Amino acid sequence: MHEFTDAFATALRLIGTLDPDLVEIVGLSLRVSLSAVLAAALIGLPLGAALAAFRFPGRRVVVVALNAMMGLPPVVVGLVIYLLLSRSGPLGTLGLLFTPTAMIIAQAVLITPIVAALTRQTVEDLLVEYDDLLRVLGTGPLATIATLLAEARISLATTVLAGFGRASAEVGAVMIVGGNIDHVTRVMTTAIALETSKGDLPLALGLGLILIVLSLAVNAAVSLIRDAAHRAYV
Amino acid sequence: MLRRALIVALFGAVALAALPGPAPAADRFITVASTTSTEDSGLFRYLLPLFTAKSGIEVRVVSKGTGQAIDMARRGDADVLLVHHKPSEEKFVAEGYGVKRLPVMYNDFVVVGPKGDPAAVRGMKDVSKALARIAGAKAPFVSRGDDSGTHKAEQALWKAAGIDPAAAPGGWYKALGQGMGATLNAAAAMDAYTVADRGTWLSFKNRAALDVVVEGDQRLFNQYGVILANPQKFPHTKAAEGQAFIDWLVSADGQKAIADFKINGDRLFFPNANEPGA
Numbered sequence: 035m036h037e038f039t040d041a042f043a044t045a046l047r048l049i050g051t052l053d054p055d056l057v058e059i060v061g062l063s064l065r066v067s068l069s070a071v072l073a074a075a076l077i078g079l080p081l082g083a084a085l086a087a088f089r090f091p092g093r094r095v096v097v098v099a100l101n102a103m104m105g106l107p108p109v110v111v112g113l114v115i116y117l118l119l120s121r122s123g124p125l126g127t128l129g130l131l132f133t134p135t136a137m138i139i140a141q142a143v144l145i146t147p148i149v150a151a152l153t154r155q156t157v158e159d160l161l162v163e164y165d166d167l168l169r170v171l172g173t174g175p176l177a178t179i180a181t182l183l184a185e186a187r188i189s190l191a192t193t194v195l196a197g198f199g200r201a202s203a204e205v206g207a208v209m210i211v212g213g214n215i216d217h218v219t220r221v222m223t224t225a226i227a228l229e230t231s232k233g234d235l236p237l238a239l240g241l242g243l244i245l246i247v248l249s250l251a252v253n254a255a256v257s258l259i260r261d262a263a264h265r266a267y268v
Numbered sequence: 269m270l271r272r273a274l275i276v277a278l279f280g281a282v283a284l285a286a287l288p289g290p291a292p293a294a295d296r297f298i299t300v301a302s303t304t305s306t307e308d309s310g311l312f313r314y315l316l317p318l319f320t321a322k323s324g325i326e327v328r329v330v331s332k333g334t335g336q337a338i339d340m341a342r343r344g345d346a347d348v349l350l351v352h353h354k355p356s357e358e359k360f361v362a363e364g365y366g367v368k369r370l371p372v373m374y375n376d377f378v379v380v381g382p383k384g385d386p387a388a389v390r391g392m393k394d395v396s397k398a399l400a401r402i403a404g405a406k407a408p409f410v411s412r413g414d415d416s417g418t419h420k421a422e423q424a425l426w427k428a429a430g431i432d433p434a435a436a437p438g439g440w441y442k443a444l445g446q447g448m449g450a451t452l453n454a455a456a457a458m459d460a461y462t463v464a465d466r467g468t469w470l471s472f473k474n475r476a477a478l479d480v481v482v483e484g485d486q487r488l489f490n491q492y493g494v495i496l497a498n499p500q501k502f503p504h505t506k507a508a509e510g511q512a513f514i515d516w517l518v519s520a521d522g523q524k525a526i527a528d529f530k531i532n533g534d535r536l537f538f539p540n541a542n543e544p545g546a
Contacts, residue, residue, distance in 0.1 A: 127504075232308050
């Protein structure tokens with residue numbers, strides 16, 4: 035059980051001394067996951083809203099498929115993207131393998147379905163209230179999506195946070211497409227996997243603690259913004 | 269007003285994070301596919317900055333098991349291959365994927381086991397006989413099981429003892445499909461025997477009740493070789509920089525750097541680039 039106290043002490047030491055390796059790894063983790071979340075939000079939010087608002091043949095199949103894709107195994111996504119980006123793969127000439135960009139792509143693929151599926155559900159619930167009003171006003175399709183997303187923005191914040199949580203916690207995809215290269219593609223989760231592999235369990239646990247604190251900080255920041263938003267309303 | 273400002277600030281922060289970071293100082297870099305034993309032992313962390321300081325070339329190492337590293341090189345995703353299974357390396361060159369195989373350094377494998385030593389193999393000099401005794405006692409044994417250099421070496425030892433451990437009844441033999449460190453973690457937790465390379469073992473921090481039980485047999489010799497990816501097969505290969513790295517590794521400077529790498533006074537890898545037939 036001494037591993038837990040050692041881990042706590044290690045985490046405090048790393049943070050307190052602003053260990054340069056730690057700062058580098060945390061910076062890269064945030065950059066990769068936040069970029070992936072941004073991409074996922076740009077695609078997933080309008081996609082989810084459109085799916086909720088419009089009727090078309092095969093809609094139910096798309097909804098079910100999207101929901102299922104929330105459970106995409108990260109290691110499989112990593113493998114597929116590795117094969118696509120590999121030099122002997124179709125996108126090999128881009129030279130993206132083993133770069134942070136590849137990691138952002140992989141994480142975006144993983145969390146876009148989550149953002150889209152949850153947005154669809156949120157907006158569908160909203161439509162119960164807004165459907166008639168939008169019809170009466172004769173709102174065009176783009177304006178409909180924009181209006182619905184704007185109205186649901188506070189609930190959608192949680193959706194985006196769910197995406198961020200999934201992205202920053204996964205290790206399978208970024209390990210395969212990033213290669214866990216020291217100073218280049220090593221993020222929190224792959225660093226934890228490496229330290230575990232070296233038998234340095236207190237350090238691995240310490241990094242894990244820091245990752246959790248990081249996630250808490252991001253969520254706290256969003257919550258504060260939400261509170262400010264609420265107060266501005268009232 | 270405040271709300272709007274805060275939301276803009278949040279999006280601004282996210283957008284800033286999404287920007288590519290400052291361009292790396294060394295735009296010249298090579299990708300090396302290597303094994304977990306060279307990475308987990310800390311050798312690369314020590315060695316590579318020395319080469320980069322001298323040449324200005326950054327070395328990016330992707331570490332996997334030997335089998336996976338070779339597969340990665342076969343796809344053209346590596347400029348240089350540094351692994352430890354001579355037959356596979358020679359096959360790689362013979363098939364035209366690599367230019368030439370050069371020996372770099374060696375160390376040895378050891379059998380580690382629980383201090384209680386249920387199969388009573390401690391101190392044995394014949395490793396295959398020791399493995400036979402472990403099989404006979406049905407003592408727990410974990411294997412890398414991942415087509416790595418270490419795994420292939422372990423399989424050769426079982427074969428020399430005339431035993432097929434995967435087919436043996438009793439469930440005492442467990443193939444994990446993991447790197448050396450993860451396998452050692454499992455052996456420590458299960459009080460099991462395993463074959464490890466000395467480099468990873470010396471730098472491994474979670475030994476629990478494990479200790480070296482068999483060492484010194486000639487068949488435990490572990491040679492590392494380095495190969496440049498064939499630029500004729502893979503035109504995008506950074507052949508000049510890759511060759512510079514290989515040249516440095518086998519040069520007096522590189523060999524001395526390898527010899528200087530120690531943990532607690534123990535040398536992990538022994539340079540032997542000049543040994544004929546290595």
